[in-house]
Amino acid sequence: MTSAPSPEIRWHRIIGVIILALLLAEGAARLAVYAWSGQPYRSLSPYVWSPYGVVRNNPRLTSPAFVNDRNGFRDVQDFSQRKPANTLRVMLLGASTMYSGLQGNVWDVIPGTQRVDSRSTIAQFLRDRLAADPALAGLNIEVINAAVNMNRIVEVSSAYLAEYAQWSPDFVIVGGSANNFGFVLPKGSVRRRDYGFMSTHVWRSEFERIVNRNDLLSAFENGVRALGDHSAAAAVSAKLLSKVVDAVFGRSAAMARRLEFAHQSTKAIVPADWDEYDQYVDEYLGYASAMVALARHNRQHIAFFWEHLLAQIGKMKQLTENEKKLLEANLGASSDLEAAFTFHARDRTAAFCAQS
Numbered sequence: 001m002t003s004a005p006s007p008e009i010r011w012h013r014i015i016g017v018i019i020l021a022l023l024l025a026e027g028a029a030r031l032a033v034y035a036w037s038g039q040p041y042r043s044l045s046p047y048v049w050s051p052y053g054v055v056r057n058n059p060r061l062t063s064p065a066f067v068n069d070r071n072g073f074r075d076v077q078d079f080s081q082r083k084p085a086n087t088l089r090v091m092l093l094g095a096s097t098m099y100s101g102l103q104g105n106v107w108d109v110i111p112g113t114q115r116v117d118s119r120s121t122i123a124q125f126l127r128d129r130l131a132a133d134p135a136l137a138g139l140n141i142e143v144i145n146a147a148v149n150m151n152r153i154v155e156v157s158s159a160y161l162a163e164y165a166q167w168s169p170d171f172v173i174v175g176g177s178a179n180n181f182g183f184v185l186p187k188g189s190v191r192r193r194d195y196g197f198m199s200t201h202v203w204r205s206e207f208e209r210i211v212n213r214n215d216l217l218s219a220f221e222n223g224v225r226a227l228g229d230h231s232a233a234a235a236v237s238a239k240l241l242s243k244v245v246d247a248v249f250g251r252s253a254a255m256a257r258r259l260e261f262a263h264q265s266t267k268a269i270v271p272a273d274w275d276e277y278d279q280y281v282d283e284y285l286g287y288a289s290a291m292v293a294l295a296r297h298n299r300q301h302i303a304f305f306w307e308h309l310l311a312q313i314g315k316m317k318q319l320t321e322n323e324k325k326l327l328e329a330n331l332g333a334s335s336d337l338e339a340a341f342t343f344h345a346r347d348r349t350a351a352f353c354a355q356s
Contacts, residue, residue, distance in 0.1 A: 022233070026233045028233075029041070029235075030232045043060040044228065046066070049211060052158045055148060056072040065116075066117075067117075074118055074123065075118055075121075075124075079142060084142075087141075088140070089142045089143075089169045090141075090143045092145050093172060095147055097178055098121065098145055099149070123143040144169070146159070146164055153287045156287075165295070169300055174303070175305050175307050176349060177307055180345075186270065189276075196280065197283075210222060281345050285352050288349070306349065
């Protein structure tokens with residue numbers, strides 16, 4: 001007695017169904033991105049790697065708010081490196097404070113941290129004020145926002161020295177304080193080099209993993225990134241998965257902190273003395289001196305804008321309710337010593353600028 005033949009597996013149909021499902025998923029993802037952002041899908045990666053300053057804003061970013069020009073500048077218009085004739089060009093260097101603005105649509109970067117859209121940053125506000133100045137009538141005004149989140153003086157100075165000085169700005173404004181100062185310097189931090197701009201950048205490990213490592217994990221991550229730059233479905237899936245992972249790790253970290261506080265006594269920070277803090281400020285001013293020297297050589301004017309943390313603003317003026325919420329979400333309580341350290345650095349930077 002012979003057994004009935006096994007049904008033939010029709011691989012061409014299975015493969016066809018898989019391909020059709022992938023195409024439908026890609027189409028749905030692209031439609032969803034367009035409905036969310038109002039523009040065709042290009043990339044969901046906010047940053048691209050740079051040899052000067054770790055990262056730059058991704059020119060291909062698809063977002064309803066954080067539009068970057070073709071060079072990664074935070075603006076909806078494109079700028080050319082060759083400065084047009086009869087143009088006054090101002091370049092803003094720094095970090096997230098330069099992403100702030102006085103009006104416009106507000107978007108959450110992370111919960112509790114808000115930024116305005118790319119039409120409403122400090123750069124556009126300054127451009128409009130300069131354009132309205134009768135003394136500048138007849139000049140084309142350009143204010144280029146070259147800021148990148150998490151920049152410190154290390155990244156800002158290397159970007160200016162290697163790249164942005166070649167853009168021929170007439171004026172360079174450096175946002176100089178928030179990611180370099182503003183917190184109590186623990187004793188021994190300068191020797192250990194683990195405070196502020198002396199410490200390893202938060203993206204350094206990711207940079208090393210993606211760029212320099214050659215193991216299987218690095219190859220897989222690069223593959224996912226490359227796929228995401230060509231497929232909206234892959235990029236959306238990776239973004240959703242990363243949010244789930246972040247939420248899980250966030251809850252785990254919060255639980256670990258609660259357990260630590262419940263079972264251990266926390267040690268108060270022993271602050272550095274003023275001599276050690278001045279060593280830290282001296283190094284900051286060393287980076288600033290290099291920028292000033294190149295600006296002079298190129299006949300460019302340079303200024304350092306001291307963006308106070310909200311904690312210090314709170315000691316100078318009444319905070320609005322929105323500012324209080326933002327302060328609580330990002331900084332927590334600010335001690336008098338934090339303010340004293342920050343204002344000392346500010347005063348030394350002001351003296352440096354006056355002498356330079």
